[in-house]
Amino acid sequence: MDLLKKYALTGMLCLLLLGTGCRSSMPSFHIRQDVDFGFIKRVAVLPLNNLTSERFAAEAVRDVLISELLASGLVDVVVPGEVTAAMDRLGIRSASSLNTEQIKSLGTALGVQALIFGSVEQFGMVRMGNISAPNVTITLMMADTGSGSIIWSVTSTGVGGGFMARHFGARTETMSETLLRVVKDAIRTLANY
């Protein structure tokens, strides 16, 4: 009986290992250790760069990002339209290639301590064996508007269909749920710091 229990336990462990898979859901991130994030009270989220074929991917991710930043209680966020207006005034066409001076100018114009910008690399369904599942990958960066340097960067990715969905018919996430998880994971790296 004891031997049977051991086999059962080993079997369950193997199943769990298979279930979690080798793909880590932990986002890869970098935080500048010499920066006190406590001074960042208000941020501006710039329009994200859309590197996918989904027309509204960047806007959809930006909305969730703003909502989650606010909900996390970490920072206050500037109204999105105000960001666009400030970029227009300063003649900044794209948020994907900002130089130090532009970061500082935007910070002054918007009255924020940091800017968040980045890109959406994946936003769509992917084929995984016999199922299709939502796949979202984003890269976010935070720049200090005082120095103009990057103080936080993160790449977060998520796939909606896990081992249980593929093999046991468990519920797969919707695209919106995967998106929310990916954004939450990214923000958590900042919140945990």
Place this chain on the structure above:
Amino acid sequence: MLPGFLFLALGAFLVLMWGCVGPQQYVRPDVDVRKIRKIAVLPLESLTTDKNAGEKIRGLVISELLASGVDVIEPGEVSRVLKDLKVRSLKDITVEEIQKIGERLNVKAVMMGSVGAFGISRGITASYPEVSVHLMLLDTSTGNIIWSAWNTAGGPSFWTRHFGTEGATLSETARKVVKETIDALF
């Protein structure tokens, strides 16, 4: 040993059956949002292939706000003011424009946002409705975001996936999302 195993199995079954997503919301600490009893709901941005998704959800938002006892400015009146103020894009609306809208419509807050998903998605064995919305309430005196919520609903239910039962329709899912989100506020 057996009851423990059964308990574990039941827990796993429940996790498999249900997701755990609800409204993600923020309420500005120094503002009593629940005291606001009159709101203008601006047209919502549609980030889906359905161009009318924003208007459909806006209608539901207005209904739910009214049902919660909040007075809502007539959509036609909002459109007229937006036209008068020459507001072209709602996603790029500035604090100055929000203040002017507040003045013209005599409201302390305006609601704006977007619809991130609105349609039927294809799953492994079943098609299912998926709706996600982002709503924000902005103070018309400061232009600050005083409330923000993101919510989603839909996805294939356990019974639809495995037993082919009829799931919620797109309209029911949209109503659920909006109701949950507005209920979180009022």
